[in-house]
Amino acid sequence: MAREARYYERSADGSVRCRLCPHQCRLKEAEVGLCRVRRNEGGTLLSLIYGEVTSVAVDPIEKKPLYHFYPGSGILSLGTIGCNFSCLFCQNWQISQAQAPTSPFPPEEAVGQAQATGSIGIAYTYNEPNIWFEYVLDTATLAREAGLKNVLVTNGYIAAEPLAELLPVIDALNIDLKSMDRDFYVKLCGGRLEPVLETAKRASRDAFVEVTHLVIPGHNDSDDQFRRMADWVAGELGPDTPTHISAYFPRYRLQAPPTPLATLQRAYDTFSDRLNYVYLGNVMAKEGSDTRCAHCGALAIERLGYHTTNHLRPGARCPDCGRRLPVIMAGIRIATVWTIGIATLCTLIGAGGLGDLIMRGLRSIQMDYLIAGTVPAAILAVLFDWALGGLERWLTPEGLRGYAEHGR
Ligand code: SF4
Numbered sequence: 001m002a003r004e005a006r007y008y009e010r011s012a013d014g015s016v017r018c019r020l021c022p023h024q025c026r027l028k029e030a031e032v033g034l035c036r037v038r039r040n041e042g043g044t045l046l047s048l049i050y051g052e053v054t055s056v057a058v059d060p061i062e063k064k065p066l067y068h069f070y071p072g073s074g075i076l077s078l079g080t081i082g083c084n085f086s087c088l089f090c091q092n093w094q095i096s097q098a099q100a101p102t103s104p105f106p107p108e109e110a111v112g113q114a115q116a117t118g119s120i121g122i123a124y125t126y127n128e129p130n131i132w133f134e135y136v137l138d139t140a141t142l143a144r145e146a147g148l149k150n151v152l153v154t155n156g157y158i159a160a161e162p163l164a165e166l167l168p169v170i171d172a173l174n175i176d177l178k179s180m181d182r183d184f185y186v187k188l189c190g191g192r193l194e195p196v197l198e199t200a201k202r203a204s205r206d207a208f209v210e211v212t213h214l215v216i217p218g219h220n221d222s223d224d225q226f227r228r229m230a231d232w233v234a235g236e237l238g239p240d241t242p243t244h245i246s247a248y249f250p251r252y253r254l255q256a257p258p259t260p261l262a263t264l265q266r267a268y269d270t271f272s273d274r275l276n277y278v279y280l281g282n283v284m285a286k287e288g289s290d291t292r293c294a295h296c297g298a299l300a301i302e303r304l305g306y307h308t309t310n311h312l313r314p315g316a317r318c319p320d321c322g323r324r325l326p327v328i329m330a331g332i333r334i335a336t337v338w339t340i341g342i343a344t345l346c347t348l349i350g351a352g353g354l355g356d357l358i359m360r361g362l363r364s365i366q367m368d369y370l371i372a373g374t375v376p377a378a379i380l381a382v383l384f385d386w387a388l389g390g391l392e393r394w395l396t397p398e399g400l401r402g403y404a405e406h407g408r
Contacts, residue, residue, distance in 0.1 A: 001104060002052035002259070005038055006134055007162050008393075016045045020133055021084045021157050022195040026290040030096055034190070037082035050135045052102035054095045055079045055126050058117045060306035064125060064153050065281055066210050066243045067291060068327045069172045071301050075151060076114040078105065079126025084157050086190040089254040096127045097252065105381050107139035111146050120330070121149030121171070130158040133166070140169040156199035157191050163199060172208040172328075174244075175200045179220040180228040188219065188254070193204040201236050208328055210242040212281070215259045215267055217248070226267045228275040240294070240326040247282035261285070278327070291316040293325060300325055 007019040018025045018033055025033040027040040037049045055236050059077045061070055083096035084278045092098050114122050129152050140150040149171040156175045158166075177196065178189060185193040203209050211233055217223050233241050247259040247268045264280055268288050271278040280288030284305070291301035298320035302309040311319045316327040 001051050002041075002046045002048050003134055003245060005045040005047045006137075007323075008045040009160070009208055010043050011399060014040075014043045014188075016040045016043065016358075018045055019159055021130060021159055021163055023084060024190060033084075034086075034397070035082045035084040035128070037131055042369040043272060047080065048133050049080045049102065051104055051106045052080055053078050053105040054100045054102050055080055056105060056113070058119055059123070059125075061120070061123075061151075062303065062306045062308065064066070064123055064151060064174050065212065065244050065279070066151065066172055066174055066242075067210055067244070067279055067301070067303075068210065068277065068325075069151070070120050070330060071310055073120045074118065075121055075123045075149075076110065076117060076119040076121040077125050078139075079108060079124075079129075080132050081094070081127060082131050083128040083155075084131050084191070085128065085155050088188050088252060089214070089248060089250075089256070090252045091214075091249070093252040103320065107135065107142050110139050111148065112141045114143065114148050115146060120238075121151065123151040123153060125151070125153035126133075128155055128157070130154055130162075133162055137166055137169070140166070154199075155189075155191070156196040156203075158195075158199055160198065160202070163202060163222045167206040170203075170207050173203050174210045174212055177211050177213050177233070178224060179184075180232060181220070184220055197232070197236070200333075204237045204241070209237060210244065211237070212246055213246040213267075214246045214248050215263060215265065216254070217259055218258050219256060221259070221263050221267070223270060226270040227274075230271045234274045235349070239274065242277040242279065242326075243271055243275050244279045244281045245271060245288070247280075249282070264288075291325070291327070293321060293323065295323045301327070354393065377401055 009017045009019065011017070015026055015028045018027065018038055027033060027045070029040055029042070032039045037047065039048055049099055055078070057077050058074045061073050061075050076111050079095060080102060081095050081100050086097065094100060117284070122139060126134065131135050143150055152170055152171055152173045154173060154175055177187060177200070178192070182193045185191050200211070202406060213229060217374070226234050233243055245264055247264055248255065248256065249258050261283065264283060268278055268280055276294035277291060278288065289303040290299060292298065293300050296318060298318050300312050300318060302311070312325060312327060312329065313319055316325045316329050317323065318325060
């Protein structure tokens with residue numbers, strides 16, 4: 001369905017300029033942008049794909065790929081048509097570059113289906129979600145209100161202003177870094193490198209970010225390329241940024257051979273010298289699929305295909321050395337447990353004991369008791385959770401450990 005787009009300017013001659021992505025397309029009457037999904041109709045810019053999907057599926061979160069964000073969980077994944085890049089090697093060109101049938105799927109339905117399927121949230125994926133901006137923003141806002149997570153799998157090609165509006169409702173992103181060469185982006189993708197790097201930097205301040213690099217023989221597979229990319233990720237996003245080195249297979253218009261395993265291994269070694277969590281994707285290889293503690297090397301999360309076994313302790317702590325790993329998992333924060341526990345205790349004491357509390361009924365729980373209980377409880381909880389980190393394992397009930405390991 002068509003809906004008026006956001007982020008555009010009208011001109012007196014009836015043309016419009018779309019400001020959603022760095023292309024900044026100027027469109028005369030009836031013209032369509034480079035992404036093929038935004039059209040000028042009578043001086044109004046329309047999004048032609050609002051609430052239109054080509055694919056809906058519950059995928060393992062590992063398929064996005066996100067390895068450090070609720071590992072082992074399922075996420076409702078949606079895609080539509082179009083893209084603001086025109087990569088010659090596009091792996092999903094049937095929906096990004098060609099016309100594919102779509103079906104209506106309004107935001108309320110997407111959120112309802114995510115809840116009904118037990119997904120942790122919604123991933124906007126398969127094609128480029130930035131050009132679906134209006135729908136993604138509305139759906140992600142509703143999903144957030146419903147307590148769900150939102151994930152973008154993106155090329156990072158979006159202007160700064162819409163990105164700033166979207167990020168507050170986005171929990172995690174996987175951003176494609178295709179090359180560190182400007183020419184590569186111009187000639188093979190029809191875009192520019194700098195805005196992608198800016199998006200990655202900006203997103204990593206507000207959300208959880210993982211990076212994917214598709215290695216294409218003869219185009220972006222030199223050691224120098226790997227070194228520059230790994231240095232940039234480590235320097236700008238941080239050495240703990242999970243980075244996926246992905247194998248290319250011939251698709252669409254580029255005729256390069258599939259990525260040899262030896263090339264992936266070379267990339268893996270170079271990236272691993274600079275980054276703590278590097279993975280191989282699109283290949284069945286034992287090395288490069290598990291998560292190991294960057295401090296002691298202990299096995300933290302095992303992966304076989306999309307099946308995961310999580311050995312992390314509550315709080316995403318290493319099973320051996322107890323250090324916290326950069327993994328976001330479901331589970332009750334230990335601080336929350338202490339806060340609830342101590343606040344309840346203080347409230348009971350303030351109210352004169354459990355028996356008295358029951359006798360007087362809920363009306364007797366006065367706000368000053370609750371406040372008096374909660375404030376010291378929160379302070380104690382933070383002390384236990386952060387300052388006494390090493391002792392946490394001894395203070396953690398086994399039941400909570402199981403809850404945290406199995407996710408939502
Ligand atoms: S979103 Fe589409 S229409 Fe808008 S500037 Fe980018 S390519 Fe052009």
